[in-house]
Amino acid sequence: MDVDKPLMARQPILDAKGVTFAYELLCRSIPMSTEALQSSNGNLATGEILLAAFLDIGIDNITGGLPAFVNMTESWLSMPPAVKPDKLVVEILEYVPPTDANIAAVKALRQQGFRVALDDFTGDEVQRGWLPYVDIVKVDVMDVQAHTSSAELVSSNRNPGLIWLAEKVETIEDYERLKGEGYQLFQGFFFSRPALLYGERKQDSQYAVLRLINELNNPDNTTRDISTAIQSDPQLSYRILQFINSASVSSVNKVTSIHQAVTMAGVKRILGWANMLALGRLDNKPRALLEQALSRAYICQMLAKHLPSTDDQTAYTVGMFSLLNAFVDEPMAEVCDRLQLSDAMSDALLRGDGIYGEILKVATLMSEGRLENIRNVPRGIDPGIFAEVQQSAFLEVGNQLRLCGIA
DSSP: OOTTSOOEEEEEEEETTSOEEEEEEEOOSSOOSSHHHHHHHHHHHHHHHHHIIIIIIOHHHHHTTSOEEEEEOHHHHTSOOSSOGGGEEEEEOTTOOOOHHHHHHHHHHHHTTOEEEEOSOOOOHHHHTTGGGOSEEEEETTSOOTTOOHHHHHHTSOOTTOEEEEEOOOSHHHHHHHHHHTOOEEOSTTTOOOEEEOOOOOOOOHHHHHHHHHHHTOTTOOHHHHHHHHHTOHHHHHHHHHHHHSTTTOOSSOOOSHHHHHHHHOHHHHHHHHHHHHHTTOTTSOHHHHHHHHHHHHHHHHHHTTOTTSOHHHHHHHHHHTTHHHHHTSOHHHHHHHHTOOHHHHHHHHHOOHHHHHHHHHHHHHHTTOGGGOOOOOTTOOGGGHHHHHHHHHHHHHHHHHHTTOO
16 A cells, blocks of 8 residues: 555535535545536546545545445546446536536436535536436535625525535534525534545556457347456456456345456447556556557547448457557557457557558648648548548547546
């Protein structure tokens, strides 16, 4: 255990009788002190909290079975973790707008049984758009806007069934006053400062996780193939069984085999878990490196769609893996061998041979903005689409980076 690197902090949320209702889990490893930092680091912070809570420590060890409030950015609203709804309260950050897409995501969460809280409500007209779709409204009573009060926020925004939570409660006088104003839940230094939680950050085999992602992205693979990829690494096998059997995820009898776990969870759920593991542990590599790999991947995929003889998922993986040697600090030949890639993929990555190698060469130049240097274009691809493909790919990269908390 590294006591210099706490995994997170937790702060209790109490009801009007002083009984602990839930805990808020707070990221302490990533700067989040300003709205700009929240916007740029929010996705990554959420990922770190979820990995630490549900995989590294265990959510029930943190909360004792009570719900955990976790900040969710715009991206995370549409891809919540595969956990029991009673374990997690989804907390919408104050700068997330109530767009049609975001409201639809929140409605879907509530239909699944999740409770939703709105963070730092100030009475702003835009924030009011969230009120019909949330269960809990959090108010920072130390930061109420001028010409209003904590009491007015409750009285002028009452909705049937809406629960009001007062943050930054610092004295007994605050506590008693806020109860009288209609607040039902309370959080602040009067009860407890955020307590740091230390634990061992479990490391996963980069190769095992990347091999699993490769298998999951192959549409021809069966659950048996995916099970085999997981079973190739003892630590990965342990982690997935730990996750599936966690009381925070499963409500059925214990899963005792990897194949059973994959069949029960489904490919999309396993893929989301694997991506979170892979991308959540790349903090020792430049973000520009991941951006370059993603750019190549999306361009390869888009170009392959114009070639009936190729598979666009294979092309995507070739582009994504084209910089793996830099990610894992080993020669590409060893990377291909250890990942047991197909001959077509290895030929493309090692020598630029074959149709996938030709696509990769074009994609590399396009991702670097050197369209004028492209000479050999695979037959069937019109160079006139290059600018559009490049723009579309860069847009997709931006979306993916935000989704994974890297942008």
